[in-house]
Structures are given as C-alpha cells and as structure tokens.
Amino acid sequence: MDHLSNYAKFNEIDTFIFDCDGVLWNVESQVINHANEFVKMLLAAGKRVFLITNNSARTRRHLLEKSHKLGFDVVEENIVSTAWLTAAYFKDVLNHKGKIYLLGGEGLEKEFQMKGLDYIGPGEASYGDIAAGHAGYLSLKLDPEVNAVVVGFDPYINYTKNVLAMSYLNDPSCLFVATNTDLVFPSDGPIKIPGTGSIVSFIAASAGREPTVVGKPSSSPKEILEAVHGKFDCERTMMVGDRLDTDILFGRNCGFKTLLVLTGAHGIADVEERAKKEETKSMVPDFYIESVGHMRDLLKN
Amino acid sequence: MDHLSNYAKFNEIDTFIFDCDGVLWNVESQVINHANEFVKMLLAAGKRVFLITNNSARTRRHLLEKSHKLGFDVVEENIVSTAWLTAAYFKDVLNHKGKIYLLGGEGLEKEFQMKGLDYIGPGEASYGDIAAGHAGYLSLKLDPEVNAVVVGFDPYINYTKNVLAMSYLNDPSCLFVATNTDLVFPSDGPIKIPGTGSIVSFIAASAGREPTVVGKPSSSPKEILEAVHGKFDCERTMMVGDRLDTDILFGRNCGFKTLLVLTGAHGIADVEERAKKEETKSMVPDFYIESVGHMRDLLKN
Structure with missing residues (x-):
C-alpha cells in the first residue's frame, strides 16, 4: 500500500466509484472535508463518477435528494444503491x-x-x-x-x-x-x-x-453497471472506500485500482493486520489517502 | 456398526435415552411398532428411561400428556425437552x-x-x-x-x-x-x-x-440431567435415535453407547456415507436395529 500522491498514473483514472458513509459524508450526514467539491472537480474534468451504497432501504431517487442537499452535483445515473x-x-x-x-x-x-x-x-x-x-x-x-x-x-x-x-x-x-x-x-x-x-x-x-x-464485496455491481452503462476499463477505474472487507475487497474483486480513505471504519493498522494473513490479503488496497478532500491537490487540470 | 443382537452386554445397560419423533412415534403421532410396550418392559425391569426431544415449543407436561395418549407409561421426570x-x-x-x-x-x-x-x-x-x-x-x-x-x-x-x-x-x-x-x-x-x-x-x-x-447434539442435556438426577454410568447408558447428526452425535459426545433405529430420518446407507469422511465419523453409531419394537426380544427377564 502506497500513499496516493506517489501514483504517477492517477490522472489517467477516468472512472471513480465512491462508497458514501465514512467516505463522502459521516454518520451524522455531514460532508467530510470538501468531498462534494472534489466530486464537482471530477465531473468538470469529464470523469465518470458513481456513488455506491449497500443500503437497500432507500431508492436511488431518495439518495439523490440526500446528495443534492449535501452539495453533490450528481444525477440519478451517478447513484448506485443495492435497491x-x-x-x-x-x-x-x-x-x-x-x-x-x-x-x-x-x-x-x-x-x-x-x-x-x-x-x-x-x-x-x-x-x-x-x-x-x-x-x-x-x-x-x-x-x-x-x-x-x-x-x-x-x-x-x-x-x-x-x-x-x-x-x-x-x-x-x-x-x-x-x-x-x-x-x-x-x-x-x-x-x-x-x-x-x-x-x-x-x-x-x-x-x-x-x-x-448483489452488493459489495461481490463483483455483481460491476456486472450490473456494465449491462446498463457499458464496460469498465478496470485499469482506469478507482474504487474509493473506508472499509476493507466491503469496499476494498469489492474493488479488488472487480480488478479496479483501490484507495482507502482514513475517514471511516478502517485505518492503516487494520490494513497491516489484513496484510499478514493469507485469507485477508485481498482486502489490502493499492493506495491510501487521508480523505477524499486530500485528492483535490493531485488532480491536474 | 453392528446389529444390536450381537451386543453381548446389552442386558447390562441400565439407562435408555430415546429420541421421540421417528423413534417412538412417527410424524403422524402413531406409535412405531409397539415402542410403548418395550418402554413398559424396561420400566418393569427397573431400568431408567428418558424420552428426549429438541422441541422447545412444548412444556414437559404437554409432552407427558401426549406420551400417555400413545400408551407410554412414563412420568414427568422421564421427559426431557429443551424447554x-x-x-x-x-x-x-x-x-x-x-x-x-x-x-x-x-x-x-x-x-x-x-x-x-x-x-x-x-x-x-x-x-x-x-x-x-x-x-x-x-x-x-x-x-x-x-x-x-x-x-x-x-x-x-x-x-x-x-x-x-x-x-x-x-x-x-x-x-x-x-x-x-x-x-x-x-x-x-x-x-x-x-x-x-x-x-x-x-x-x-x-x-x-x-x-x-442446550439441545442435542451438544452434551449439555447430560450435564443438566446430572445436575438434577445424578451422574450417568456412560458405559451402561444407551442413546437410541433415528438421526445421525443429532441423536447419534449427541450419544457419542456424551460417551454413551449409541443405537440407530431404521424407522426415521437415516438408514444404513447414511451411516456408510458418514463413516467415509473424517469430519462425520463421530456420527457413526455403535449398533443399529430395525425398530425399537425389535429390541423386545433382546431383553432377558
């Protein structure tokens, strides 16, 4: 696992998939460190963006309304809920x-x-x-x-x-x-x-x-999204999450680049623990960064 | 596994534990092959008898009433339900x-x-x-x-x-x-x-x-019965059941002699299958017999 700032090809990533809770907003539904501004930058740069949640209790439309309230400039097609x-x-x-x-x-x-x-x-x-x-x-x-x-x-x-x-x-x-x-x-x-x-x-x-x-960590979301939106270029797709056993494992199961943010469930110590055991090695991300907000400085216009 | 008729020390068994469904009566609550008469013989011979069921929906008293209706001459202390x-x-x-x-x-x-x-x-x-x-x-x-x-x-x-x-x-x-x-x-x-x-x-x-x-196949029923009724002499106790994964495994977990009757869930072929695999070997009974009724001929007065 390396710090994201050391990733030379970061600007070549054209699709970003973000987990929501603990990544874009916290359990009190407050935006984490300007995550909404970073998503706006990505969309302005022509990147493809998905906000993915395992929650099946709400419709995509409901989650869109929540995203709008929190200043995420997305449309319904950007939202991927298990429902x-x-x-x-x-x-x-x-x-x-x-x-x-x-x-x-x-x-x-x-x-x-x-x-x-x-x-x-x-x-x-x-x-x-x-x-x-x-x-x-x-x-x-x-x-x-x-x-x-x-x-x-x-x-x-x-x-x-x-x-x-x-x-x-x-x-x-x-x-x-x-x-x-x-x-x-x-x-x-x-x-x-x-x-x-x-x-x-x-x-x-x-x-x-x-x-x-259907939900993370299975790779089903990739297959379903491909049926609706067309194929992913896995090398140019990055999964951004806070949980190793769902988000990061999902990204690795799909063959995406994986990025752990340190604003939610898991930290560096959790990664080191997983790295030691054969059965949890597939939960180790490629990169980590302090928060989604910290990604802004890495994106060249 | 041997046929029970080949067990030289069968008459030395002084405690019999019977599973109920598929052993003493069938799913339509009909007595299987004079099982009630055999239990009467055991009690008359001064043996200790328990009727054990994993069912927790009924009280011991309710199961006693059912036993009486079916001609089992037992008292509440003979009934062991998980409730x-x-x-x-x-x-x-x-x-x-x-x-x-x-x-x-x-x-x-x-x-x-x-x-x-x-x-x-x-x-x-x-x-x-x-x-x-x-x-x-x-x-x-x-x-x-x-x-x-x-x-x-x-x-x-x-x-x-x-x-x-x-x-x-x-x-x-x-x-x-x-x-x-x-x-x-x-x-x-x-x-x-x-x-x-x-x-x-x-x-x-x-x-x-x-x-x-608490219930079979864990050995808890033995420990609980011992707290209430005193110690078992395991060598002289026989568990009689129709299921390998509950009754027979329970008997083996307790160190009792185990007897499979062929009137319920499992037959000889099921035993042979379990005997082949290391992880299911502990479900192989010591003895089998066609039915509880067939035990009558083996009991010397």
Missing part, C-alpha cells in the same frame, strides 16, 4: 420472467415497480395462527408463479415470511438473491442495529442455500 | 440471578415460570415505528437487569426483537443460550417449516457471537 442494483439485475441482466417473492422495504419495492418487475411479499405480515402450530403454517398457500426470492432490508421480517421463503427455495430452480450481507449498521450508543446480512442468515439457514449477493 | 432443559440449566446448573431476555414460545415461558426464573420478552412484538427508520430503533429502551439472552422457538420473532437481543449481547458478559439449532422441522408437502436453528442464525449473525446450545 436499484437488484432491480436492474432482474430486469437488465436476467430479463427475468415470473414473480419474485420480495422480502424488502419501501426502497426496494419502489425500484422494483420502476423496473416493471412482478413481485409479492413486501410490507407488514401477519404472525399467522400461532395457536394452530404447524398446521397453521402447513395451510399457507404458495403462489405457483413465484420463481425467485429476494432478501433485502425488510423491517417486517417474521417467521411466517421465512416459512414462505424457505418453501419457495425448496425448489432448486427458484432463484435466491440477496441485496447485501452487511451484518450490522454502524451505530454508537447502547442500541445496536442488525443489518440485512442477519435477515439473509435467517432465510439461508432454513433454506440450506446461499444467495447470489 | 425444560433450558430452564433447568439456568436454575439448577447456573443458579442464575438477573433477568433473561427470552425469545421463545409458550412452552419455554411456562417452564421458566415453573422454575421461578425472571424473564422478559416472549409473545407478540410490535414491528416498531418503521417510518422512523433507525431513529425508531435507537429510541428503544434496554432493561439494565438483563444479563442473558435465550433463543428458542419464537413464532413472534421479528426485527425489533433482534435489535434488542443484539444490543444486550453487545455486552460480552451477557449470556447467550439457544435451546437447539435444528434448522428445519420434518415435513412433507410443499410447505417447509424453519426450525429454531434459523432463528438462532438470525440473532447470532447480528451479534457476532455463537450461543451455548
């Missing part, structure tokens, strides 16, 4: 026919609507006739048109939803897709918040199957 | 002080009540103020007296319950106990039913911790 990625995966990559059993919230549902996908499942679900025991679950009806199960952030996840998901997934031809597998949301204080990954574990454990994962 | 085992673990093994956050159903709750344990949590839970997003969860209150989380079969499991469980478990001194880790309930037909193990996966994934498991 949109998952809808694009089914529509633009798979050209999926059939119904999707969707465990997800409002953001995912709206992206599915906008892509014209056929789905059932979101929203509050009854706990079922608990007193009836197994007989209550056994009387549930499956929809014969369902041929895919999608698991995203679903605040209404419950046992009955798992009965249905597991029953659909018992057919090996039924697709199993997860938006992402982050196990926790970042939070300070005594209350901890489970991530979508824990919901995925709930379903996957029952089904005895592992899903295709 | 009762878990309550006995906290009361008779740990002599636990403090409050337990209990994710479980009616059976577990009643056993906790009967042991005089202090708990919160069971029953229907609100989905919370979903529209409030993270702020809604962050305003949840933790009970400062809680120092243990128990996960059993909870038909009301939901996301808010996981927020609380994960938050309590963030304190490393908070105990984490699961009744059992069976991933699925046996069922024919298109509807599949997730087991308690899937709920455990949901919580454990968020918490980043693995629980102490």
